[in-house]
Amino acid sequence: MSTQTRGIEVVGALKPQYDEILTPDALKFIEELERNFGERRVKLLQYRQKRQEELNNGKLPDFLPETKHIRNGDWTIAPLPKDLRDRRVEITGPTDRKMVINALNSGAKLFMADFEDATSPTWENIVEGQINLRDAINRTILFENPNGKKYVLNEETAVLIPRPRGLHLEEKHVLVDGKPISGSFFDFGMYFFHNVKNLLAKGTGPYFYVPKLESHLEARLWNDVFVYAQEELGVAQGTIKATVLIETIMAAFEMNEILYELKEHSAGLNCGRWDYIFSYLKKLRNHEDVILPDRSQVTMTVPFMRSYSLLTIQTCHRRKAPAIGGMAAQIPIKNNPQANEEAFAKVRADKEREARDGHDGTWVAHPGLVPVAMEVFDREMPQPNQIHSSKQQTITVTTKDLLEVPGGTITEEGVRLNINVGIQYVESWLSGRGAAPIYNLMEDAATAEISRSQLWQWIRHKKGVLNDGRKVTAEMYEQLKCEELGKIKQELGAQVYEKGRFTEAVELFDRMILNDDFVDFLTLPGYELL
Numbered sequence: 434m435s436t437q438t439r440g441i442e443v444v445g446a447l448k449p450q451y452d453e454i455l456t457p458d459a460l461k462f463i464e465e466l467e468r469n470f471g472e473r474r475v476k477l478l479q480y481r482q483k484r485q486e487e488l489n490n491g492k493l494p495d496f497l498p499e500t501k502h503i504r505n506g507d508w509t510i511a512p513l514p515k516d517l518r519d520r521r522v523e524i525t526g527p528t529d530r531k532m533v534i535n536a537l538n539s540g541a542k543l544f545m546a547d548f549e550d551a552t553s554p555t556w557e558n559i560v561e562g563q564i565n566l567r568d569a570i571n572r573t574i575l576f577e578n579p580n581g582k583k584y585v586l587n588e589e590t591a592v593l594i595p596r597p598r599g600l601h602l603e604e605k606h607v608l609v610d611g612k613p614i615s616g617s618f619f620d621f622g623m624y625f626f627h628n629v630k631n632l633l634a635k636g637t638g639p640y641f642y643v644p645k646l647e648s649h650l651e652a653r654l655w656n657d658v659f660v661y662a663q664e665e666l667g668v669a670q671g672t673i674k675a676t677v678l679i680e681t682i683m684a685a686f687e688m689n690e691i692l693y694e695l696k697e698h699s700a701g702l703n704c705g706r707w708d709y710i711f712s713y714l715k716k717l718r719n720h721e722d723v724i725l726p727d728r729s730q731v732t733m734t735v736p737f738m739r740s741y742s743l744l745t746i747q748t749c750h751r752r753k754a755p756a757i758g759g760m761a762a763q764i765p766i767k768n769n770p771q772a773n774e775e776a777f778a779k780v781r782a783d784k785e786r787e788a789r790d791g792h793d794g795t796w797v798a799h800p801g802l803v804p805v806a807m808e809v810f811d812r813e814m815p816q817p818n819q820i821h822s823s824k825q826q827t828i829t830v831t832t833k834d835l836l837e838v839p840g841g842t843i844t845e846e847g848v849r850l851n852i853n854v855g856i857q858y859v860e861s862w863l864s865g866r867g868a869a870p871i872y873n874l875m876e877d878a879a880t881a882e883i884s885r886s887q888l889w890q891w892i893r894h895k896k897g898v899l900n901d902g903r904k905v906t907a908e909m910y911e912q913l914k915c916e917e918l919g920k921i922k923q924e925l926g927a928q929v930y931e932k933g934r935f936t937e938a939v940e941l942f943d944r945m946i947l948n949d950d951f952v953d954f955l956t957l958p959g960y961e962l963l
């Protein structure tokens with residue numbers, strides 16, 4: 434058969450229950466999504482490249498002149514469904530069976546079930562994630578730990594809001610006419626196809642987070658996908674509600690436009706701080722004056738991060754949309770009450786800043802942090818949200834504010850930590866775990882992107898100089914890497930280390946640091962190894 438007419442094929446392994454997700458009708462739906470929108474997705478990725486080339490040649494991101502009328506216009510998004518009006522605490526996590534139950538039972542208002550930053554997109558994780566979410570919606574999800582502990586859903590659970598993969602990722606186990614399809618369309622399409630009717634019957638709806646957008650034209654693509662999907666399945670237009678992550682520097686200049694494109698389908702914006710830092714580095718990597726200090730110093734209170742968060746609040750509320758905050762990386766620390774309290778205090782301070790600034794809710798990475806964030810938002814935000822508050826409505830955030838290079842220092846410790854944590858994370862991702870606790874912090878694809886981008890930049894940038902005066906170089910990287918690998922081996926034990934995928938992780942990490950060509954996403958070459 435010619436590759437032109439092969440239709441849709443599943444080339445991934447078919448394990449028990451996979452046929453319940455990969456049904457002929459569901460696959461047909463996915464095939465149509467790919468046929469109708471696949472080419473546009475590829476063109477939009479090429480547009481990203483074009484804009485990157487312009488930035489590489491010295492241009493700076495800015496508000497678009499051609500959409501000024503949208504920024505100045507008087508419009509709002511469509512009213513929100515009842516279960517999206519109070520989003521004070523949202524828990525996030527991968528779609529593992531046990532974690533899905535734990536997250537839904539955590540006491541958070543929403544659960545962002547993640548096929549993106551927190552998931553290593555192995556075929557098993559992707560299809561089983563769909564099985565788990567379907568079973569959660571049907572309330573048939575059960576899990577038993579090896580120790581016999583049984584997991585079932587509570588009577589009251591969080592509202593489910595999955596996050597499909599970003600537009601750059603493909604699903605190589607499903608082909609249309611011999612070519613891998615979009616991971617976004619697979620994740621969105623399968624969830625929507627299998628669950629929309631049940632979600633509506635239960636009084637909730639098909640809600641999504643949309644990650645890593647770089648322009649309002651990408652939001653327009655998603656909107657068209659939603660319109661098409663609703664029409665195909667006979668669901669009223671405007672039923673889907675999507676919260677877009679503002680987690681690229683380009684999107685920060687198009688917040689109004691993104692909300693406008695999705696108007697009928699919008700549930701607001703979220704500050705994806707970790708990818709945002711990565712994007713700032715990536716997009717401006719060739720700019721002589723742009724350099725970031727140690728990762729630990731790039732907090733939400735440095736001027737360019739604070740400007741972005743305040744602009745998100747201002748923009749959302751002007752459009753009557755929720756502005757959700759982001760993820761503090763601290764997680765509970767076992768067996769050390771003092772360190773645990775310090776971690777909780779950092780999360781508390783982060784959530785206080787968000788609530789006081791005007792955010793309508795926030796993210797936590799762990800069930801243990803739900804009460805911490807809940808207490809802050811209950812205290813600072815007695816009403817369901819702050820959409821109607823006047824906070825930030827009179828501020829002016831300029832292009833200069835959004836691009837301001839922060840101060841700070843680059844230290845040997847910072848270089849070591851980026852190497853150590855980056856390699857450990859890549860090994861975890863290659864082993865199928867997309868979120869990992871490393872040195873008491875949550876690490877996921879977005880945080881690892883910062884680590885490797887900083888190393889790439891510090892080696893090449895003339896200001897990539899340590900606070901003791903030494904220039905960061907490829908040779909320094911090699912030497913510190915050997916030492917850090919020794920430490921990792923000692924901490925994990927030789928047996929665990931040898932059984933892991935450290936050799937491949939180091940090769941991949943080296944490639945991203947030592948090659949002059951900047952790798953767009955670590956998950957792209959990584960996916961070739963999954």
Ligand SMILES: CC(=O)SCCNC(=O)CCNC(=O)[C@H](O)C(C)(C)COP(=O)(O)OP(=O)(O)OC[C@H]1O[C@@H](n2cnc3c(N)ncnc32)[C@H](O)[C@@H]1OP(=O)(O)O
Nearest residue numbers: 525526532535536550551707760798799868869870875879
């Ligand atoms: C940049 C961004 O995109 S942020 C959003 C993406 N990132 C994430 O979503 C990360 C979410 N967090 C996690 O995956 C995890 O909390 C980790 C990997 C950071 C830490 O995991 P662990 O070390 O296993 O946590 P820990 O051992 O403390 O877990 C204790 C219990 O809480 C559960 N748990 C921990 N985190 C979560 C979570 N996010 N959702 C649901 N349950 C969770 C564990 O399953 C475990 O349950 P059990 O006691 O029934 O066995």
Ligand SMILES: O=CC(=O)O
Nearest residue numbers: 705706707708879
């Ligand atoms: O997706 C969230 C982020 O911070 O990145």
Ligand SMILES: [Mg+2]
Nearest residue numbers: 550705708879
């Ligand atoms: Mg992200």
